[in-house]
Amino acid sequence: MANFYSTQRVVPNILLTGTPGTGKSTLGQELAQQLEFVYVNVGDVAKEKELYEGWDQDYECPILDEDRVIDELEEDMKTGGKVVDYHSCEFFPERWFDLVYVLRTDNSVLFHRLEQRGYSGRKLEDNIQCEIFQTILEEASNSYLPSIVRELPSNTPDDMEENISTIEDHIRQWKASKR
Numbered sequence: 001m002a003n004f005y006s007t008q009r010v011v012p013n014i015l016l017t018g019t020p021g022t023g024k025s026t027l028g029q030e031l032a033q034q035l036e037f038v039y040v041n042v043g044d045v046a047k048e049k050e051l052y053e054g055w056d057q058d059y060e061c062p063i064l065d066e067d068r069v070i071d072e073l074e075e076d077m078k079t080g081g082k083v084v085d086y087h088s089c090e091f092f093p094e095r096w097f098d099l100v101y102v103l104r105t106d107n108s109v110l111f112h113r114l115e116q117r118g119y120s121g122r123k124l125e126d127n128i129q130c131e132i133f134q135t136i137l138e139e140a141s142n143s144y145l146p147s148i149v150r151e152l153p154s155n156t157p158d159d160m161e162e163n164i165s166t167i168e169d170h171i172r173q174w175k176a177s178k179r
């Protein structure tokens, strides 16, 4: 069943999630440009507004202040037309999203991408394990209606083209279902 916010929106909000390196920002920026949607990179928003609540010693990165991220984006998410990119998804309010995509990348491809990004040691291993264990897919499946959660392969540029047309189809279906 559609949620209250969803019924208010005339264009959908899209969540792109998945393990770091699976191609969320590459797809997200391209998709937003083609659809004339607004691309929202949650990591960048947090950095810009300093929405942090501490420092993670193990991963040597700041800890996101999830409540402040939600407060920051809440108003914008009421209207549709956003493509949100983040490597986690369970803390977002369910009402924000009409379509949820979990990007998936083969281990060897992902390993190479993360190495290129400068990841090594535990950070690299943990992210590969995250993909192997389908952690983000499980998180998305537990957080959103099964009917709106879909996996997308994200290994090659052809995959990206295909994903854009798949998402465009889903947007058409979403709009048709509201009539």
Ligand SMILES: Nc1ncnc2c1ncn2[C@@H]1O[C@H](COP(=O)(O)OP(=O)(O)O)[C@@H](O)[C@H]1O
Residues within 6 Å of the ligand: 018, 019, 020, 021, 022, 023, 024, 025, 026, 027, 113, 154, 155, 156, 157, 158, 159, 160
């Ligand atoms: N569909 C794809 N085919 C080939 N390379 C890709 C694809 N999507 C992303 N990449 C590459 O993989 C790397 C990680 O992509 P990025 O979009 O930054 O991932 P994320 O935002 O999920 O961390 C980048 O070098 C990007 O160019």
